[in-house]
Amino acid sequence: MSAFLHVRIHFIWSTAGREPLINPAWRDDLYGYLSGICENVGAKLLIAGGVPDHVHLYVSTDATHSIADMVNLLKSNSSRW
Numbered sequence: 001m002s003a004f005l006h007v008r009i010h011f012i013w014s015t016a017g018r019e020p021l022i023n024p025a026w027r028d029d030l031y032g033y034l035s036g037i038c039e040n041v042g043a044k045l046l047i048a049g050g051v052p053d054h055v056h057l058y059v060s061t062d063a064t065h066s067i068a069d070m071v072n073l074l075k076s077n078s079s080r081w
Contacts, residue, residue: 008046009067011057013075020052030055030081037077041065 015021022030031048034057038045043061050056055078061070 005063006060007063007065007067008058008060009070011059011071011074012054013071014054015052018053022050022052022055024052030078033081034074034078037074041070041073043070 027050031045034048034055035045038059038061041061043059043065046058046060048055048057057074059070
């Protein structure tokens with residue numbers, strides 16, 4: 001018998017001080033960048049959204065990835081971007 005398990009996670013985080021820093025003109029580029037980060041670790045960004053002061057990501061990953069590691073990877077890279 002084999003098992004198959006995927007975990008779906010809804011990530012939400014805001015900009016520093018909830019400042020409206022996410023410009024709609026390049027928001028889709030940010031989501032594309034975040035999608036690439038997910039793909040690089042074998043996860044999949046199912047949908048992304050948000051407003052100028054926060055981001056929502058719905059991610060599918062297998063059970064071998066820790067949620068804390070995914071949060072760290074996504075937040076640290078997106079803030080540098």
